[in-house]
Amino acid sequence: MTDSSLTDLATADSGNCRNCGQSMQGSYCALCGQQEKEVLRPFIYFLQELLRVLFELDGRAYKTTFRLMTRPGFLTREYFAGRRVSYTPPLRLFLIISIGFFLIVSVVSTLQSLQDTMIEVVATQEATAPGEAEDPAEEFNDISELDEDFADVLDFTGSVKLPFLDEQGNRNLQLLLTAQVRSNLEELTSDPRDFLVESLEYVTFFMLFMMPILALIQQIILVLCRRYYVEHLVLTVHNHAFVLLMIFITMILGLFENVTLAYIGVVAEWLSMITALWIFVYLFLSLKRYFQLGWFTATLAFSITSILYAIALGAGMFLFGMLFVVFT
Secondary structure, three states, X not given: OOHHHHHHHHHHHOOEOOOOOOEOOOOEOOOOOOEOOOOOOOHHHHHHHHHHHHHOOOOHHHHHHHHHHHOOOHHHHHHHOOOOOOOXXXXXXXXXXXXXXXXXXXXXXXHHHHHHHHHHHHHHHHHOOOOOOOOHHHHHHHHHHHHHHOHHHHHHHOOOOOOOOOHHHHHHHHHHHHHHHHHHHHHHHHOHHHHHHHHHHHHHHHHHHHHHHHHHHHHHHOHHHOOOHHHHHHHHHHHHHHHHHXXXXXXXXXXXXXXXXXXXXXXXXXXXXXXXXXXXXXXHHHHHHHXXXXXXXXXXXXXXXXXXXXXXXXXHHHHHHHHHHHHO
């Protein structure tokens, strides 16, 4: 055993911090903040720690999720009131919900793909008689119609030029982008629902991009409240986490809307509509309660913020859609 190892063991036995040597007064060092924790343990322990840290399976995540769903603005008030240990931090909460959202999107996409494949196989067997083959000219006609319907988009990709590429390099780039866009547009026109489900996987990144913008719009509208930008940002993170959670719940309910057994489909459809209504009510109440606004002021601020955010959202979705069609 080396001298440094002996020193570390002696430090640990003496109740001092192994990092800075400060006397320990609990599990954490008061000087450097390092936790007194043994790391020479089996791998299963670290796997359990990863799951605990990620999903916080100590009950805090469940309590936070319940408060998030039922009490608009509550978590943001608690966060700035200094009561933060009892709840999941805002950004981590958003990321945890995002992981669940990715999982349900993947499940829904897989189930829909299987359903569509079965329907397509049955339809093909019924429409095509034995010994007959599909006319290859039909695919050519579809591509021709696609070129006519999206001529502006294809013209745009065919004219893209980068200043640091030579003429042949730009030509290769144009051919690549045009081929990629044509492939994505063909998929979009043939199966819009499946294309939409695939695009939902990028919703989290889009929301992360839009949250600071909404927080800035909100601060400008409520400038007389004299609140810090970070307050608007944390409230926005909580609200976007709520919206993502509601979309997550709506997608789960959507799996049962076509079920006719014991009115399950009808109940799921009604719950989906209630969820959509609760989103708008929740966002309004979160603004009103956190900033302690009157009904008229809250309604006016919420309306203006919603309009401006809708404009920014539309521009962002257009840019996001263009990038998604071009680069996916």
